[in-house]
Amino acid sequence: MSGPLLSARGVTRRFGGRVACHDVSFDLWPGEVLGIVGESGSGKTTLLNCLAGRLVPDGGAVTYETQSAGSVDVHRLSEARRRLLARTEWGFVNQDAREGLRMGVSAGANIGERLMAVGARHYGEIRREAADWMARVEIDAARLDDRPGTYSGGMRQRLQIARNLVSKPRLVFMDEPTGGLDVSVQARILDLLRGLVGGLHLSAVLVTHDLGVARLLTHRLMVMQGGRVVEQGLTDQVLDDPQHAYTQMLVASILPV
Amino acid sequence: MTASQPALRVCGLAKSFTVHAQGGLSLPVLHDVALTVSPGECLALVGPSGAGKSTLLRSLYGNYRADAGSIRVRQDEGWIELVGAEPRTVLDVRHRTMGFVSQFLRVIPRVPAVDVVAEPLVRRGADAAEARQRAEFLLAMLGIPARLWALPPATFSGGEQQRVNIARSLIVDYPILLLDEPTASLDAANRDGVVELISQRRDAGAAIVGIFHDTAVRDAVATRVHEVVPPVTPSGAAP
Amino acid sequence: MPDTMPPADADQNGAYNYAYLDEQTKRMIRRAILKAVAVPGYQVPFGGREMPLPYGWGTGGIQVTAAIIGRDDTLKVIDQGADDTTNAVSIRRFFAKVAEVATTTHTAEATIIQTRHRVPETPLTDGQILVFQVPIPEPLRMLEPRETETRTLHALSEYGVMQVSLYESIARHGRIAKTYNYPVMVNGRYIMSPSPIPKFDNPKLDRSPALQLYGAGREKRIYAVPPHTQVKSLDFDDHPFEIETWSECCALCGSTESFLDEMIVDDAGKRLFVCSDTDYCESRR
Numbered sequence: 001m002s003g004p005l006l007s008a009r010g011v012t013r014r015f016g017g018r019v020a021c022h023d024v025s026f027d028l029w030p031g032e033v034l035g036i037v038g039e040s041g042s043g044k045t046t047l048l049n050c051l052a053g054r055l056v057p058d059g060g061a062v063t064y065e066t067q068s069a070g071s072v073d074v075h076r077l078s079e080a081r082r083r084l085l086a087r088t089e090w091g092f093v094n095q096d097a098r099e100g101l102r103m104g105v106s107a108g109a110n111i112g113e114r115l116m117a118v119g120a121r122h123y124g125e126i127r128r129e130a131a132d133w134m135a136r137v138e139i140d141a142a143r144l145d146d147r148p149g150t151y152s153g154g155m156r157q158r159l160q161i162a163r164n165l166v167s168k169p170r171l172v173f174m175d176e177p178t179g180g181l182d183v184s185v186q187a188r189i190l191d192l193l194r195g196l197v198g199g200l201h202l203s204a205v206l207v208t209h210d211l212g213v214a215r216l217l218t219h220r221l222m223v224m225q226g227g228r229v230v231e232q233g234l235t236d237q238v239l240d241d242p243q244h245a246y247t248q249m250l251v252a253s254i255l256p257v
Numbered sequence: 258m259t260a261s262q263p264a265l266r267v268c269g270l271a272k273s274f275t276v277h278a279q280g281g282l283s284l285p286v287l288h289d290v291a292l293t294v295s296p297g298e299c300l301a302l303v304g305p306s307g308a309g310k311s312t313l314l315r316s317l318y319g320n321y322r323a324d325a326g327s328i329r330v331r332q333d334e335g336w337i338e339l340v341g342a343e344p345r346t347v348l349d350v351r352h353r354t355m356g357f358v359s360q361f362l363r364v365i366p367r368v369p370a371v372d373v374v375a376e377p378l379v380r381r382g383a384d385a386a387e388a389r390q391r392a393e394f395l396l397a398m399l400g401i402p403a404r405l406w407a408l409p410p411a412t413f414s415g416g417e418q419q420r421v422n423i424a425r426s427l428i429v430d431y432p433i434l435l436l437d438e439p440t441a442s443l444d445a446a447n448r449d450g451v452v453e454l455i456s457q458r459r460d461a462g463a464a465i466v467g468i469f470h471d472t473a474v475r476d477a478v479a480t481r482v483h484e485v486v487p488p489v490t491p492s493g494a495a496p
Numbered sequence: 497m498p499d500t501m502p503p504a505d506a507d508q509n510g511a512y513n514y515a516y517l518d519e520q521t522k523r524m525i526r527r528a529i530l531k532a533v534a535v536p537g538y539q540v541p542f543g544g545r546e547m548p549l550p551y552g553w554g555t556g557g558i559q560v561t562a563a564i565i566g567r568d569d570t571l572k573v574i575d576q577g578a579d580d581t582t583n584a585v586s587i588r589r590f591f592a593k594v595a596e597v598a599t600t601t602h603t604a605e606a607t608i609i610q611t612r613h614r615v616p617e618t619p620l621t622d623g624q625i626l627v628f629q630v631p632i633p634e635p636l637r638m639l640e641p642r643e644t645e646t647r648t649l650h651a652l653s654e655y656g657v658m659q660v661s662l663y664e665s666i667a668r669h670g671r672i673a674k675t676y677n678y679p680v681m682v683n684g685r686y687i688m689s690p691s692p693i694p695k696f697d698n699p700k701l702d703r704s705p706a707l708q709l710y711g712a713g714r715e716k717r718i719y720a721v722p723p724h725t726q727v728k729s730l731d732f733d734d735h736p737f738e739i740e741t742w743s744e745c746c747a748l749c750g751s752t753e754s755f756l757d758e759m760i761v762d763d764a765g766k767r768l769f770v771c772s773d774t775d776y777c778e779s780r781r
Contacts, residue, residue, distance in 0.1 A: 029345050032345065079648070080652045083654065084652075087656075102657075105660055105661070105663075105664045106667050106668075108663070108667055109660045109663045109664045109667065112663055113657065113660050114656065116656045116659035116663065117654065117655075117656025117657075117659075118656075121731075121732050121733050122733045122734050123663060123666055123732040123733075123734050124734050126663065127667075144667075145667045145668070187367060188366070191365065191367045191368060215363075219344065219345075220344045220345075233322065233344055234319060234320075234344040234347055234348070237319060237320055237321065237344075240315070240320050240321065241274075241315075241320065241322050243322065244277075248276070248277050248278060252278065
């Protein structure tokens with residue numbers, strides 16, 4: 001095994017006097033899916049944004065092992081390189097698909113954008129690839145030329161996933177990818193993500209408040225409370241044998257089905 | 258493999274649960290557990306209900322976090338310590354060396370039974386078609402009717418789900434198998450199928466640790482028994 | 497540009513300085529132009545002045561022209577290819593008065609050609625300057641409304657979104673339906689709006705011997721394409737850039753190679769196609 005893909009060391013971020021995340025450290029290894037769980041306000045989205053280079057931490061560092069250029073400090077990269085990384089080796093799935101999609105252009109253009117951004121210039125091939133990804137996220141290819149505004153919430157989320165995965169990223173950040181969707185729609189997306197993440201050997205950092213989602217998709221969990229990681233470990237161990245009072249409370253709060 | 262080289266060695270294993278909701282109440286379950294299992298052996302955990310058999314099994318799998326002691330697993334001609342190991346080390350051991358059959362199937366939405374069973378093999382890089390074939394063979398052997406193979410197991414009966422789970426856990430030839438009441442909700446005919454599969458695996462050299470409530474099953478598969486002693490609670494009474 | 501600039505007091509129009517703008521402003525604009533020439537296709541902000549005509553009537557082009565014009569220049573002004581429209585005539589007369597320059601309608605005789613919406617059919621030559629009036633200088637504006645973001649996109653050459661718009665056009669219309677203001681890549685670096693010229697004129701921009709200056713008055717931007725610079729119209733490998741063609745020829749001069757305007761000539765709806773470039777058309781008759 002080579003080294004970790006993503007490493008966080010002492011990542012800290014404040015908003016004014018409030019500490020949003022404090023002294024977070026971990027290593028993410030290739031093929032691993034790390035879940036960050038906690039209630040809203042626990043700092044998990046702030047941490048995700050720091051990891052993905054969208055927010056500059058006040059302290060600490062995030063290191064990423066690039067495909068060809070060795071390891072880089074995400075926050076010391078030039079903006080040009082960070083953005084290039086973000087649209088080639090990384091993906092980011094927003095909770096609200098509208099933020100992750102171009103609502104004014106067709107589904108095909110949404111999926112094709114990353115390909116065109118790195119130089120694809122054959123319309124037919126871009127379109128074929130887009131249609132292929134529509135099928136992989138289970139959207140009827142007949143909807144290829146429709147705008148995302150005409151899609152249901154679940155379809156939009158699947159389209160956003162396709163738009164991110166088309167460039168074959170190695171690392172995907174996901175912020176509540178099933179939040180705000182009906183339970184039946186959620187199941188489909190979870191199942192899809194599970195298959196794609198496993199099949200493409202992706203690494204992922206997934207923020208969720210839903211422990212069921214975490215159990216299904218992640219290998220490891222970090223539990224956050226008040227901006228701090230209070231517990232981390234193997235997902236099933238953290239959920240079945242929680243050690244920290246807060247984790248026990250979270251696990252105990254799940255309604256039995 | 259020889260009997261002199263065990264597959265699993267446990268010593269000094271301790272596990273207690275701290276319940277923060279009850280003022281940090283500590284419930285000791287395992288204390289100074291030691292056991293060794295070699296390839297070809299099937300060790301049956303015995304002891305009264307509440308003695309901690311299931312806790313021990315789950316601790317071996319890393320599902321419960323041991324407080325102290327050592328759980329070492331033979332892998333790649335070496336020993337891997339699981340107590341205090343990094344998650345990815347535990348995952349790697351689970352992926353390649355140690356399988357677990359629980360009583361309940363954790364249902365994955367929408368995935369057909371045959372793919373649920375085939376998944377561990379596919380994840381290890383096996384050809385998808387071959388993995389499917391092997392999954393169908395196991396499902397048939399465990400008496401799951403072919404018409405159910407393409408359906409997600411969410412709607413199956415408890416016994417059917419359990420057999421899907423067994424098939425999923427046995428599709429990979431894990432050198433170490435942990436079995437938690439694998440026949441709990443099965444009728445006689447299906448139970449025999451499971452016993453047959455476990456015996457085959459044992460004779461093929463797997464090191465097995467199991468909880469078998471059914472004495473007939475235990476007698477059929479176990480080569481040794483290990484007594485799990487009920488813990489002594491702070492108040493001096495068994496919980 | 498002339499070798500000697502007239503002194504600031506050589507004011508023959510009463511209150512106005514030579515070429516209308518004060519010398520400080522002209523110097524500032526010239527600096528912007530020099531920067532624009534040095535970085536082909538890059539939009540240089542400048543401190544645009546109020547001009548004696550409304551935005552949309554060529555205030556950007558006029559300021560550029562005023563900054564570069566001298567007494568020995570010969571100015572031609574066209575609007576949609578024609579020398580005789582109100583806008584072209586008034587701008588020409590404006591400079592004849594404030595800059596005391598000779599004016600012409602003949603492309604070949606002009607040293608400076610200020611234009612709205614066309615590039616002359618007659619090939620331009622070394623030493624000529626083409627000044628474009630630009631309404632919206634930002635080619636990415638319709639795709640990305642935030643100015644901070646479009647600047648970043650240019651700075652980082654992140655042009656996937658431009659290609660997305662062309663993809664979208666093919667998906668909707670079966671071809672790239674954009675017929676004017678067709679985006680170009682300048683010198684392999686910056687995507688540029690060629691101003692609302694028909695795409696028919698795009699090939700004339702490529703490696704043109706004339707200097708191209710683009711002035712946007714409302715948005716206060718100047719950009720440029722130096723002589724002999726590569727200007728490539730964006731396209732797809734399987735949907736290559738193509739210019740318009742007509743099955744008709746010009747009803748007046750018979751040209752089959754120029755950009756034609758369609759005219760309805762009577763109440764019965766009789767249609768006629770004539771050259772949009774009036775000077776070109778007249779020279780052939």
